[in-house]
Amino acid sequence: MKQRLRNIRRNPDALAPSDLGPKRLPILTSECLALASSSWSIACACVPLDPGHEKREKQKGDTNLFVAARPRVVIQSSAWNTLQAGGSELDAVEKGCGQCEIEQCDGSVGYGGSPDEHGETTLDAMIMDGNTMQVGAVADLRRIKNAIGVARKVIEHTKHTFLVGESASLFAESMGFPSEDLTTQNSVSMYVKWLNQNCQPNFWKNVTPDASKSCGPYKQTAEFSKKEQSTSDRRIEVHNHDTIGMIVIGQSGNIAVGTSTNGANHKIQGRVGDSPIAGAGAYADSTAGAAAATGNGDTMMRFLPSYQAVEYMRMGIDPTMACQKVISRIQKYHPYFFGAVICANTSGSYGAACSRVPGFTQFHFMASNPILKQPSEQIVDCI
Numbered sequence: 001m002k003q004r005l006r007n008i009r010r011n012p013d014a015l016a017p018s019d020l021g022p023k024r025l026p027i028l029t030s031e032c033l034a035l036a037s038s039s040w041s042i043a044c045a046c047v048p049l050d051p052g053h054e055k056r057e058k059q060k061g062d063t064n065l066f067v068a069a070r071p072r073v074v075i076q077s078s079a080w081n082t083l084q085a086g087g088s089e090l091d092a093v094e095k096g097c098g099q100c101e102i103e104q105c106d107g108s109v110g111y112g113g114s115p116d117e118h119g120e121t122t123l124d125a126m127i128m129d130g131n132t133m134q135v136g137a138v139a140d141l142r143r144i145k146n147a148i149g150v151a152r153k154v155i156e157h158t159k160h161t162f163l164v165g166e167s168a169s170l171f172a173e174s175m176g177f178p179s180e181d182l183t184t185q186n187s188v189s190m191y192v193k194w195l196n197q198n199c200q201p202n203f204w205k206n207v208t209p210d211a212s213k214s215c216g217p218y219k220q221t222a223e224f225s226k227k228e229q230s231t232s233d234r235r236i237e238v239h240n241h242d243t244i245g246m247i248v249i250g251q252s253g254n255i256a257v258g259t260s261t262n263g264a265n266h267k268i269q270g271r272v273g274d275s276p277i278a279g280a281g282a283y284a285d286s287t288a289g290a291a292a293a294t295g296n297g298d299t300m301m302r303f304l305p306s307y308q309a310v311e312y313m314r315m316g317i318d319p320t321m322a323c324q325k326v327i328s329r330i331q332k333y334h335p336y337f338f339g340a341v342i343c344a345n346t347s348g349s350y351g352a353a354c355s356r357v358p359g360f361t362q363f364h365f366m367a368s369n370p371i372l373k374q375p376s377e378q379i380v381d382c383i
Contacts, residue, residue, distance in 0.1 A: 295339025320351025
């Protein structure tokens, strides 16, 4: 497959669209069709939830409830059923994120999506235990479909926190994960289309030839430009950064979080986003709460928004305000960045906030529990 991708890069016109076979699209359930119709990011939380977002003291034996931003119902069901069957919070996170990897949620999670600039799909994932503060993460993972499962093995079978690239794949294989091709006809089609558009958009700057007009290979230029990001680049952000982030707070108050993504479309090989970084993509502390972030990871990781949101909640700030404050901190330096954060504290309150940009003015998330017959959609206006 790598040789095939190299041949395509040299001559994208040599492969006609008809040669690609039927285009593989994500399967949408009727419940999530409206929310999944765009490629905005996915974040999920499973928390003991109060109607109306009111704070309360969590009583022992409270029922686990779910809050999710733009999820598939089956993802919530997977995590919920795991808890109901006696699984741990980490089990629920792994199962929920893993189901999204299997279903290739919106093409932004799992195999067959977001090909890099050489046509390859790679995966990032992270899982964190809010009781022990243990973290397992993988990035630039190749040939392995179950990224969140590999991240869990990093916790269970190593003294490390983060494994990357080919070495992470070799570790996964040693743990019994099968080696599989992550490329599909759909991802090849996306790659060919991108090549035929002169490799637009891409993530290069200050190089020659001009990366805004042509493909590489590129070389650095003698003079660097410091001009602001263009409006067209900001528009690209909204449709080019996707993640599933999940928070689980169990009946005992134990908290776990996890993330999984195939990263940004047409990224430079070796790029790692915010999703697998503890404190950036997600963070959990069973004494304070948890948060998960989604959006432009290259910008958001510099501010550790999930960690900061949890620390705000530790100070007694309610989850909605904690989310808004971390968004505002980033906007001070990047007023046009695309992103959102969802938070939940130990008392069962939850909240979310997002950064307003053209094409992204609201953030959708959903709540469900055993009493509700179906997930209840919640919406916050971006700031």
